[in-house]
Structure formats: C-alpha cells, structure tokens
Amino acid sequence: MTYSFELGPIRPPSEAYSLLIRATINCPWNRCKFCHTYKGEKFQLRPVEEIKQDIRTAKIIQDEIKKLSWKSGYGGKVKEIAGMVVNNPPNEAFRNVALWLYADSESVFLQDANSLIMRTNELNEVIRFLRETFPNIKRITSYARSKTAAKKKPDELTELHQAGLSRLHIGLESGYDPLLKYMDKGITAAEHITGGRRVVESGISLCEYVVLGLGGKEMWREHATQTAKVLNEIDPDFIRVRTLAINNKMPLHNEVENGNFIQATDEKILEEERLLIEHLECHSNYVSDHITNLLQEIEGKLPQDKEKMLATIDRFQALPPEERTNFRIGRRVGIYSQLDDLYDSDKRQVVEQITHRLSPGSNQIDEQKIYRLMGRFI
C-alpha cells in the first residue's frame, strides 16, 4: 500500500525542508490582483480529524523510510536512505517526508494561505497533536493574514504560541492604503499594524513579506515610504522582500494589458528599495531570499547593516549602463546570483550570448523581454 496525504501548492522559501501539513485548503480571501496561486479554487476548512489522519500518515511514512534504512544495511540511519527516496519517491507525500528527514526533521509548515482562520481551539489541537506525534519538532510555522490576526484576541494568539506555534508568515505586500485597495488586498495599513503587533506581542515570531515593484511606475514612492512606516510600527522579526512578477493567471495581467498598471523597471525598483531601506527604523532581519529579486545580496540586520545594504545598491548603480544590462539579463535567466558574478568569465560568456540573441546589435534590452523572463519564476 502506498501512503499519502494532502499537500498544498506553496510554502515560503525558508520552509523548503519542512514537513508540510495542509491544515486548510486554498485561500479564504483569494482576491489579490497580484496573486495567482489559488485563483479559481474554493477555500475549505478541514475537519481536525482529517488533518490528524494526515499527520499519522506522515508518521507512518517516516517509519517506512526508517525500516527501509534497516533493510538496506544503513542500520536505521535515515539521511542516506531519505536522499534516495527524494530522488525516486512513490508520491509527493513520500518526497516531502524524505526531504524533511534528509534535513533535520525539526520544522513543520502548516498550509495553505491562512491557517489562523481555523477556530483557535482546533488549531491548538492540531499543533499539540503534531508535537505529540513528532517530539523532535522544534518549529511550527504557517501563513496568515493580518486581518485574521487582528481579529484574534491577544489571549488566543498567546495560547497558540504556548501550544507550539513558532512563527507566522504574513503577506504585508504594501503599507500604502490606495495601493492595498487597488490590489484588492482586503486590508488597510492600520489593520496590518494591529494584526502584526498582536502577533509580535503574543511571542510568535513574525515574518512580513513585501512586494518590491508593487506600486508600479505611479505609486513606487508612496509604496516605499508607507511600507517602511508600517514595518517600523510592527517591528517584525523578519522582513522578506520579493519582486513583482506577473503572469496571465493574475488579474493584474489584465490591468497591464489595459494600460491601467505600468510596471516599474528593475532600475526604478532598486530606487524604491533604497527608499524603503532608508526609511526603515525597526530591528528586523531584512531577507531577500527570492529569485525574483535583482540583488539578492541586499540582506542584513537592521539597523546596524543599513549602510552595508545601501552600499550594495550604490555598487550596482555605479556600474556603466551596459554592465547593468548584462547583470539584469544574467539574473533574469538565472545565471548570476550576485554582483561578483559579473567577473566570472564562464558565466559572463553565456550571458553575453543570451544578450546577443535577445537584443541583436544593441546593448539596450526591451523591458517586456525582462518581464517575460521574470514571469517564468513564479
């Protein structure tokens, strides 16, 4: 018999090696214009017993992999055998458990978009059951919406923290009200602050996500400064940035086609990121761990690393125009990961060939081609 359990479509990059348990299915809001993940899918709460059954199945899969280790002469050591299962799993649930065992098997991520919407006593029960079933777990995290966090009583969030909920990942996206409204995020900056503060005060670690470029050509300044203002009020443990990339499954795609939304260029988005960082006065870890970001090396602990982060932007902006174009293409085709890659002759040769194909006889690149390349990353 092949065991399996429910898996959702996404998790944060930092949860790549977490056991994934689907506490709810899809997104209860599902209206944000810049998001395609759950479009056309209906939100569902799951009965607690069904979630517990998935947790039991994950345990059975873990035990099966351990048995396989004994049978294969690895004496119960799971790392080696888990690596083999990852490469050739009977199904995605096995792959997920094997990947988790291959890493440290200490983290669990509750899917999908907003597990906090569950009744507090039910979410508590799921978290406690996870800890009983896997006593080695050190971290349980999930996505949530600020609006839902703002609606929970402070005591409920404290209870969840005490039960073992370690971190919430919240999509702030922007702190600028007209932009939040235009994108149909269903929340105001003030609600973001209430929800975020409530999480921080409960002791649950908080990670807020910001979308660089979300203001497009028109609202980039306000997006940067108002987002910084909201983040300063919340003071989350982590600020994670990712850059707007658009595909045709998003409502925003139609806005671009109709000319209602004009995308900002990479260079303008870096100006926006500079403005955002300059205005940040919080004590968060600034993380840029997403492939859509032009300069993933802009990372650090605020406030002490602020100058270092801004210096990375200075370094890019001081490059001659053809070098900046070369770097942008190298990033958007996934060859460069940092500015120093410009001086890696093998990588550079490949990027120059691609540049020539994309833009024969010119050092200029059509922005639409860059946007299309970025669309492949999401």
Ligand code: SF4
């Ligand atoms: S709340 Fe999150 S998952 Fe839901 S539509 Fe908005 S961005 Fe997408």
